[in-house]
Amino acid sequence: MRLLRIYDAITLLVALLLLGACTSSKQEHKDEARGIELPEPPAVIKEPIDRMDYILLHLFDGLTEIDTVLLGSSDDREQFFANYFSIGLNAREPALRESIRQFYQLATPAMDSIGMSLVGKYYGEPNSPFYDERCYILMMEEAKAAGLLDEAEQIRLADRKALFNRNRVGEKAEDFDFVLVNGRTTSLYNNVSGLTLLLFYDPDCETCHNVLSALSQDQRIRGMVSNGLKVLCIYAFGDEEAWRRHLDELPPFATVGMDKKGVIVSESLYDLKALPTIYLLDENSRVLMKDIILDESTLDEIEENICF
Structure with a gap:
């Protein structure tokens, strides 16, 4: 099952809780025997994103080595990285990049391996609540710079980065042909004549079903x-049979189509690792918003783009 990416609200809450805890006694964060203490941002730093950046940039201050003993049991390590990744999702890119660079420099080979594995688990897996392609690529780029990726891993990273860089905000979306319910073949560009919500879905995906129902x-x-x-x-x-079997579940106001030849997937025109995947396009098929989660904030942004 392909799941909707829902990390934003979850991780922001986790991060804010962590940041709020930073103002209390440092002893609450410290394990006398092991662990990495979350640094406390100075009181003059008020903005949450600035506090997150400070924590990332100073997280490894004073350390000369990060090994498995320092981070304790596998559960301790998992908790540390969950906290670390939750903050990273809502911090600025330069701070996250510098922080993981410091980690790779200080980590023993065993910890490098564990760290990269958890990067893949938390940031790289579509079913993870922390899934974020930007953060995954950033951290793996730093792993490559540190000499930690073999040739095959470098090729996979390059392919994944190329897919991520397609259909960026401000660029024209990739065109593709598709078949309408009546059997007529058309294309994306021929169907975008105004502001368009482009939604890729799977009829057998429960999350897609829920989103489409809510949309209707x-x-x-x-x-x-x-x-x-x-x-x-x-x-x-x-799977045309599955597509037609579930047509009545789609919004009655939507144009519905199927890529019968499978070109979208075979040529990696769009990154569909997590579904539904939603874009907002302008009248020229230019991407205005990418990887949309349909919450109230997003609906506000869509409304701002509509000319009444």
């Missing part, structure tokens, strides 16, 4: 559709 019933979306928003739902995985 959402009065704000219906209002935006009435004011010109177009919704295009695309199935890209080739």
Whole structure:
């Protein structure tokens, strides 16, 4: 099952809790026998993102080596990295990059291996609540710079980075052909004549089903559709029988299509590791928003792009 990425609210809450705890006694964070203490940002640093950056940049101060003894049991290590990754999701890129660079420099070979494994588990797996392709690529780029990736791993990273860099905000989305319910073949560019919500889904994905159901019933979306928003739902995985069997579950106001030849997947036109994957395109098929999560904040942004 391909799951919707929902980490933002979860990790922000975790990070804020961690940051709030930094103002209490340092002893609460410290294990006398082992562990890495979360640094306490100075009181003059008020903004949450600035406090996160400070923690990342000073997390390894004073350490000469990070080994398995320092981070204790496997459960201790897992907890440390969960906290670390939750803060990293909501920090600035330079701070996260410098922090992981310091980790790779200080870590023993065993800890390097454990760290990269957990980077993949938390940031690299679509079913992880912390899944974030940007953070995964950033951390693996630093692992490559530290000489920790073999040739095959470097090739996989290059392929993954190339896919991530497609359909960036501000660029024109990749065009593709698809078949409509009536059997007629058309293309993305021929169907984008105004602000368009492009949604890739799988009819057998429960999360996709829930999102599409909510989309159908959402009065704000219906209002935006009435004011010109177009919704295009695309199935890209080739099982026409499954696609047609679930057509009645799609929003009645949506244009529905299927990539019958499987080109979207075979040519890696879009990154569909986690579904549903949603983009907002302008009238010229230029990407305005990418990897959308349909919450109230996102709906506000979509409404701002609609010309009433």
